Amino acid sequence: xPNMAPKKVPMPExxxxxxxxxxxxxxxxxxxxxxxxxxxxxxxxxxxxxVSGCPVNVRIPEFIAKVAEGNFAEAYKIVxxxxxxxxxxxxxxxxxxxxxxxxxxxxxxxxxxxxRLERFVADWYMANCTEKAxxxxxxxxxxxxxxxxxxxxxxxxxxAQKGFEVTIFEAFHTAGGVLVYGIPEFRLPKEKVVAKEIxxxxxxxxxxxxxxxxxKVLSIDELFDEMGFEAVFVGTGAGLPNFMKIPGEDLLGxxxxxxxxxxxxxxxxxxxxxxxxxxxxxxxxxxxxxxxxMDAARCAKRMGAKNVYIVYRRSMDELPARAEEVHHAMEExxxxxLLTNPVQILGDENGVVRAIECVKxxxxxxxxxxxxxxxxxxxxNFEIPVESVIMSIGTSPNPLIRxxxxxxxxxxxxxxxxxxxxxxxxxxxxxxxxxxxxxxTVILAMGAGKTAAESIExxxxxxxx
Amino acid sequence: xxxxxxxxxxxxxxxxxxVEAPFIAKKAKAGQFIIFRIDSHGERxxxxxxxxxxxxxxxxxxxxxxxxxxxxxxxxNEGDFLADFVGPLGKATELEGYKRACVIGGxxxxxxxxxxxxxxYNMDCEVDVIAGFRSKDIVIxxxxxxxxxxxxxITTDDGTYGEKGFVTxxxxxxxxxxxxxxxxxxxxxxxxxxxxxxxxEPYGIKTLVSLNPIMIDGTGMxxxxxxxxxxxxxxxxxxxxxxxxxLVDYDELMKRxxxxxxxxxxxxxxxxLLNQTV
Numbered sequence: 001x002p003n004m005a006p007k008k009v010p011m012p013e014x015x016x017x018x019x020x021x022x023x024x025x026x027x028x029x030x031x032x033x034x035x036x037x038x039x040x041x042x043x044x045x046x047x048x049x050x051v052s053g054c055p056v057n058v059r060i061p062e063f064i065a066k067v068a069e070g071n072f073a074e075a076y077k078i079v080x081x082x083x084x085x086x087x088x089x090x091x092x093x094x095x096x097x098x099x100x101x102x103x104x105x106x107x108x109x110x111x112x113x114x115x116r117l118e119r120f121v122a123d124w125y126m127a128n129c130t131e132k133a134x135x136x137x138x139x140x141x142x143x144x145x146x147x148x149x150x151x152x153x154x155x156x157x158x159x160a161q162k163g164f165e166v167t168i169f170e171a172f173h174t175a176g177g178v179l180v181y182g183i184p185e186f187r188l189p190k191e192k193v194v195a196k197e198i199x200x201x202x203x204x205x206x207x208x209x210x211x212x213x214x215x216k217v218l219s220i221d222e223l224f225d226e227m228g229f230e231a232v233f234v235g236t237g238a239g240l241p242n243f244m245k246i247p248g249e250d251l252l253g254x255x256x257x258x259x260x261x262x263x264x265x266x267x268x269x270x271x272x273x274x275x276x277x278x279x280x281x282x283x284x285x286x287x288x289x290x291x292x293x294m295d296a297a298r299c300a301k302r303m304g305a306k307n308v309y310i311v312y313r314r315s316m317d318e319l320p321a322r323a324e325e326v327h328h329a330m331e332e333x334x335x336x337x338l339l340t341n342p343v344q345i346l347g348d349e350n351g352v353v354r355a356i357e358c359v360k361x362x363x364x365x366x367x368x369x370x371x372x373x374x375x376x377x378x379x380x381n382f383e384i385p386v387e388s389v390i391m392s393i394g395t396s397p398n399p400l401i402r403x404x405x406x407x408x409x410x411x412x413x414x415x416x417x418x419x420x421x422x423x424x425x426x427x428x429x430x431x432x433x434x435x436x437x438x439x440x441t442v443i444l445a446m447g448a449g450k451t452a453a454e455s456i457e458x459x460x461x462x463x464x465x
Numbered sequence: 466x467x468x469x470x471x472x473x474x475x476x477x478x479x480x481x482x483x484v485e486a487p488f489i490a491k492k493a494k495a496g497q498f499i500i501f502r503i504d505s506h507g508e509r510x511x512x513x514x515x516x517x518x519x520x521x522x523x524x525x526x527x528x529x530x531x532x533x534x535x536x537x538x539x540x541x542n543e544g545d546f547l548a549d550f551v552g553p554l555g556k557a558t559e560l561e562g563y564k565r566a567c568v569i570g571g572x573x574x575x576x577x578x579x580x581x582x583x584x585x586y587n588m589d590c591e592v593d594v595i596a597g598f599r600s601k602d603i604v605i606x607x608x609x610x611x612x613x614x615x616x617x618x619i620t621t622d623d624g625t626y627g628e629k630g631f632v633t634x635x636x637x638x639x640x641x642x643x644x645x646x647x648x649x650x651x652x653x654x655x656x657x658x659x660x661x662x663x664x665x666e667p668y669g670i671k672t673l674v675s676l677n678p679i680m681i682d683g684t685g686m687x688x689x690x691x692x693x694x695x696x697x698x699x700x701x702x703x704x705x706x707x708x709x710x711x712l713v714d715y716d717e718l719m720k721r722x723x724x725x726x727x728x729x730x731x732x733x734x735x736x737x738l739l740n741q742t743v
Contacts, residue, residue: 022634030715047658048468056524078577097740169680171551171684173502173549173551174507210549211549211550211551212488212551213551213554213684216492216552216553216554217489217492217552217553218486218488218492238684239684239686240685241687241688243688243698245698249698250693250714250717250721252720252721252724253724255689256687256688256689257622258686258687258688259687259689261685262681262682262687263681267508267509267681268506274506274508275506275507275508275533275534276506276508276509276681277725277728277729279724279725350720351717351720374480398684398686398705399686400684400685424672456724
């Protein structure tokens with residue numbers, strides 16, 4: 001008899017006023033008992049709408065049935081048969097728009113907590129099983145992957161499972177892409193989760209070369225001609241920060257969210273004993289309303305800022321960040337200045353930020369994106385005194401690969417052109433994730449990596465015949 | 466991991482190191498740079514590539530020990546390993562098609578000027594080098610420069626070696642004497658690059674400077690190194706580090722470079738490798 005409780009089993013969390021002073025994970029995860037209880041809420045329905053909502057098609061009811069039986073090891077095997085990075089997905093996927101958005105239980109009440117269960121299964125396995133992943137028999141075919149972010153890692157995992165010899169080339173000193181430099185420790189632990197999931201990929205035989213800025217140190221042509229790779233997957237993301245081009249963005253204390261988060265997350269500027277510096281201040285404004293803005297604001301709070309403002313030009317309803325992130329940010333004392341748009345940043349005599357000048361906005365007619373267009377209210381300018389401003393208004397793909405690879409086409413936004421099977425305009429070169437779509441989500445990038453792995457397999461095997 | 470295969474002290478504060486990095490050695494061109502990280506707790510620090518040896522697979526860096534990371538690097542020895550060494554980053558200096566160039570280096574900036582002088586000289590350009598130093602005891606690369614230029618002028622601020630005065634005095638003197646340069650390259654402290662650009666501006670001599678803003682990733686993903694050039698925001702790590710010296714906002718760059726001064730001073734005093742004050 002299924003558990004008909006209308007609500008998800010709640011997940012323990014650190015109290016807001018405790019967690020906004022540390023970088024420990026906010027959500028603590030289910031205990032075994034909680035996981036089993038939540039798992040029994042799944043109806044194991046026939047048409048499995050949840051699976052179609054998952055970009056990597058995790059066999060959801062099957063793994064949840066194993067959790068309900070208390071067979072967590074078996075549940076892990078089922079999850080990882082289609083998803084190489086479950087501890088990450090369980091934490092950062094916007095499940096409300098994906099698997100859980102389609103769950104039948106969500107019609108009357110809350111959907112089954114699929115993300116929390118996936119996370120539980122992955123964490124449980126890492127804590128309890130030391131068994132190394134089995135390296136499949138090599139099929140002798142070499143594939144290069146550029147970028148060790150979610151798309152590249154997922155593509156590498158899928159190909160390695162099929163027996164391909166995979167090498168990932170990563171520009172940074174640590175693999176993970178946005179998982180290590182962008183998403184903060186308190187949402188996604190780096191050592192405990194990301195590093196361990198990447199270790200599992202290495203056990204499958206994936207070779208990761210860090211400190212390799214492709215396009216500079218090696219070109220795609222060289223990967224084919226000199227190094228003997230038969231196919232290349234480009235998963236270089238969209239890491240180029242946008243600025244507003246308003247006066248004062250050159251002042252001291254103005255950061256791109258990428259810089260601020262990279263200093264904190266990748267370089268561990270928040271921890272004693274690390275050499276990378278970061279500015280500390282009492283009042284700080286984060287411009288933008290996406291998940292990255294929420295991450296930056298919550299980091300700023302943890303770095304000791306007293307007043308952290310989210311400055312966003314539309315209203316609450318249009319905030320692009322996940323509802324859960326906005327909720328967490330509010331609980332932690334982040335102040336939302338909505339319908340507010342910066343017009344310039346003001347500095348003191350030393351060139352250091354002293355305030356951000358904003359104008360009030362009101363919502364007009366819907367624009368091409370369907371969202372109501374914000375219009376400035378004449379003469380409503382006012383200043384918010386701050387010592388630092390973090391610009392979090394989006395990112396674009398880095399031009400390095402496309403500008404050094406003949407025959408690789410991009411659209412006018414700089415995104416690589418790829419078909420539904422991840423094939424680019426250059427033979428043997430596949431692409432996916434933010435490099436193709438522009439800034440999107442971790443799980444969409446993983447889904448694209450997985451699709452590309454299937455196309456690469458077909459491409460290489462068909463060439464052979 | 467990247468092994469240090471050769472180390473040489475050029476003067477009391479400046480060290481030359483050859484690091485094994487075959488991929489970079491094969492690709493690097495004059496004007497490009499690397500980013501190194503000492504160890505797992507280190508910061509990422511940019512240094513210009515001073516020379517490469519593709520055959521040996523090595524990259525030469527020349528640096529002055531000024532803060533924590535460069536002081537730690539100077540403590541490392543042949544056979545030691547650096548955690549990270551990434552490159553070649555930035556755009557190569559555009560050196561094609563010049564007939565007569567004057568390459569000017571200030572202090573440790575001479576190490577960065579050297580590969581440009583060498584490349585120009587090897588392209589059959591006539592090269593004058595003005596190498597400026599504060600004083601005799603910090604003169605570096607004299608013999609190296611002699612091999613890659615037509616005339617070498619060494620200046621010291623205090624007159625203890627070569628000619629007394631700043632590089633700008635010497636440059637003005639050479640221009641006044643009728644030397645017609647179609648390119649001036651200036652690499653050194655920000656005020657020096659600013660004033661060299663002021664000297665050449667009235668003559669309309671194309672002047673390239675190599676900027677040294679604060680960097681983190683060095684691949685264009687953060688904008689920490691942004692500079693204003695001709696009123697536009699540029700990222701020095703991908704759009705530079707070379708820029709038209711007549712268009713750079715030097716005062717802004719100088720201010721930006723002082724942003725972490727307090728923390729840097731605090732950090733520089735303690736060396737993690739030796740676990741002692743240096």
